Amino acid sequence: MTVCGYNLAQDEYQVSVVAAAPIDNAPRDRDPWLLVAWILVALLFATQWYVYDGSRGTASPYVYYLGWSCLVWALAPVVIWFARRQPFSSQTWPRWLGLHLVASSALASVQSLGEALVKWERVAHAVPFQALASHYLLQHLQLYVVAYWGLVAVAEVLRMHDRATRHRLYTAELERRLSEAHLGVLRAQLRPHFLFNTLQTAVVLLRENPRAAEDTLLNLSALLRASLSDFQENEVPLRKELQFLRSYATIQQLRFGKRLQIRLCADQDTLDLSIPALILQPLVENAVKHGVEAHKGNDVVTVRAHQEHGLLTLEVQNCSSRLSATVEQLSTHGVGLVNTRERLRHLYGEQQSMELTNLQPCGVCVRLAFPAHQASVQEARGASRNRSDTYATSR
Numbered sequence: 493m494t495v496c497g498y499n500l501a502q503d504e505y506q507v508s509v510v511a512a513a514p515i516d517n518a519p520r521d522r523d524p525w526l527l528v529a530w531i532l533v534a535l536l537f538a539t540q541w542y543v544y545d546g547s548r549g550t551a552s553p554y555v556y557y558l559g560w561s562c563l564v565w566a567l568a569p570v571v572i573w574f575a576r577r578q579p580f581s582s583q584t585w586p587r588w589l590g591l592h593l594v595a596s597s598a599l600a601s602v603q604s605l606g607e608a609l610v611k612w613e614r615v616a617h618a619v620p621f622q623a624l625a626s627h628y629l630l631q632h633l634q635l636y637v638v639a640y641w642g643l644v645a646v647a648e649v650l651r652m653h654d655r656a657t658r659h660r661l662y663t664a665e666l667e668r669r670l671s672e673a674h675l676g677v678l679r680a681q682l683r684p685h686f687l688f689n690t691l692q693t694a695v696v697l698l699r700e701n702p703r704a705a706e707d708t709l710l711n712l713s714a715l716l717r718a719s720l721s722d723f724q725e726n727e728v729p730l731r732k733e734l735q736f737l738r739s740y741a742t743i744q745q746l747r748f749g750k751r752l753q754i755r756l757c758a759d760q761d762t763l764d765l766s767i768p769a770l771i772l773q774p775l776v777e778n779a780v781k782h783g784v785e786a787h788k789g790n791d792v793v794t795v796r797a798h799q800e801h802g803l804l805t806l807e808v809q810n811c812s813s814r815l816s817a818t819v820e821q822l823s824t825h826g827v828g829l830v831n832t833r834e835r836l837r838h839l840y841g842e843q844q845s846m847e848l849t850n851l852q853p854c855g856v857c858v859r860l861a862f863p864a865h866q867a868s869v870q871e872a873r874g875a876s877r878n879r880s881d882t883y884a885t886s887r
Contacts, residue, residue, distance in 0.1 A: 527569075533565060533568075534558070534561040534562050534565050535558070535561070537561040537565070538554070538557040538558040538560070538561035538562075539557075541557050541560070541561070542554050542557040545557075560607070567599050567602070567603060568639075568643055570599070571595075571599065571640055571643040571644065571647075572643060572646075572647050574595060575592075575643065575644045575647035575648065575651075576647060576651065578591055578592070579648070579651055580648055592640075592641075592644060595640070596636075596637050596640040596641060596644075597637070599636065599640060600633050600634075600636035600637045600640060601629070601633065603632075603636045604625070604628040604629045604632050604633050604636060605625055605628070605629070607628050607632060608621065608624040608625040608627070608628040608629075609621070611624050611628070612624050690708070690712050690715075690743060691712075693708055693743060693744075693747050694708045694709050694712070696747065697746065697747060701746075704747070707742075707746055708743050708746050708747070711739055711740075711742055711743045711746075712743065714739060715736065715739050715740060715743075725769060726768065726769060726839060727766040727767060727768055727769060727839070728766065728767065728769045729763065729764050729765070729766060729767075730758060730762055730763050730764070730765050730766075730767050730797055730804075731763040731764060733767055733769070733770070733771070733772055734756050734758060734763075734772075734795075736770070736773065737772050737773060737776060737795065738756060740773055740776065740777075741754035741756070741776070744776075744780050748780075748784055748785075750790070751784055751789070751790045751791065752780065752784045752790070752791055752792075752793070753790075753791075753792045753793070754776065754792075754793045754794075754795070755792065755793070755794045755795065756795050757794065757795065757796045757797070758795075758796070758797035758798075759797060759798045759799070761799065762797045762798060762799055762804060762864075764866060765799065765804050765864050765865065765866060766865055766866065767804065767806065767862075768835050768836065768839055771806070771832060771835065771836075771860070772795060772806065772808065774828035774829075774831060774832065775808040775828060775832065775858050776793055776795065776808055777828060778808075778828045778829070778858075779793045779808055779809065779810040779813075779856070779858075780793060780810075782810070782813040782856070783810035783811070783812045783813045783855075783856075784810075784812060786813065787812045787813070789812065790812075791810050791811055791812045792810070792811050793808070793809070793810050794807070794808070794809050794810075795807070795808050796809075799864045802863060802864055803861045803862065803863060803864055804861070804862060804863070804864040805859060805861045806859070806860040806861075807857055807858070807859050807860075808857070808858045809851060809855055809856065809857035809858070810855050810856060811851070811854060812854060812855065813854070813855065813856045814850055814854065814855075814856065815848060815849075815850050815856055829846075829848075829858075832860070833846055836860065836862060839862070840862045840863060843862060843863050844860070844861065844862040844863075845859075845860070845861045845862075846858070846860050
């Protein structure tokens with residue numbers, strides 16, 4: 493189980509990961525295949541001896557050889573079961589060796605005597621049982637012992653393979669949970685960062701426009717409520733993200749008035765696709781901060797969404813800023829870009845990209861691309877219930 497959160501008292505992020513217990517039971521999905529292998533081996537041995545005796549002109553009916561082969565391999569499932577119950581380890585190998593030496597001798601003796609008994613009945617007691625028992629013990633006992641240890645070796649190989657498979661699954665599960673914990677921290681970073689910057693906006697408006705400051709705080713309250721109740725998952729439908737972004741745009745437009753326009757443009761077929769929760773808000777915030785807030789004059793911030801070749805592309809651009817450093821330098825400073833790059837990497841691995849480019853004659857565009865995939869039915873229905881706006885559909 494993974495737990496993450498923001499500790500307001502200590503001003504730090506806390507993450508604890510409780511590892512899931514590894515699966516101890518050996519996989520049973522291969523048991524039918526072991527049965528099939530046992531049947532094939534029995535048929536192979538029966539056919540081999542039937543052909544051998546047939547070449548010498550002494551062949552009996554095939555059913556006899558089949559019964560003999562089943563008798564020979566009758567205890568194979570018992571050996572496999574016993575080897576599973578008594579696995580080899582560096583701590584218990586003396587006991588393991590002793591148990592299997594006794595078991596191999598006992599089972600080989602039982603099989604040899606059983607074969608002698610079948611032969612004795614087949615010849616109608618014409619040969620003394622003691623003579624047949626001595627013959628089969630001397631001629632076949634070592635073969636049964638070798639077969640026993642061969643089956644034990646097969647069981648050990650399968651056990652080690654199962655153990656390695658469980659270890660890989662366990663490691664993958666731990667990595668997944670650690671990744672979820674990291675994503676939880678990245679999401680948690682957005683809330684105090686967003687809250688701090690919006691409160692700054694309200695403080696500025698208190699002096700200039702008290703009514704606008706009041707509206708800002710009311711919108712902020714609604715946004716925080718939405719972020720706490722609707723954005724607990726790693727991904728949400730684009731429709732829900734745009735609803736949140738529209739409320740955030742209202743706050744920014746209250747601050748800058750007619751100097752700022754924020755346009756939300758999404759193709760209709762992208763609205764129900766999944767995107768990382770709260771991925772657009774910090775990018776719009778950066779576009780405002782480095783655009784209309786840093787320069788005199790007006791600005792237009794545009795958010796676009798479209799899909800092509802299996803990728804969903806999100807673009808956030810303004811018209812009044814320029815890149816002052818390389819993409820690598822910009823994406824390693826500040827919460828917004830660092831957070832965005834890390835979340836994309838954790839969610840989509842190498843299948844994602846983030847690009848920052850200068851526009852002509854002026855402006856900067858941030859372009860995100862990652863695999864287009866449909867939001868879950870529950871998420872999509874939740875977004876539809878909350879829908880109150882119609883979005884422009886243009887590229």
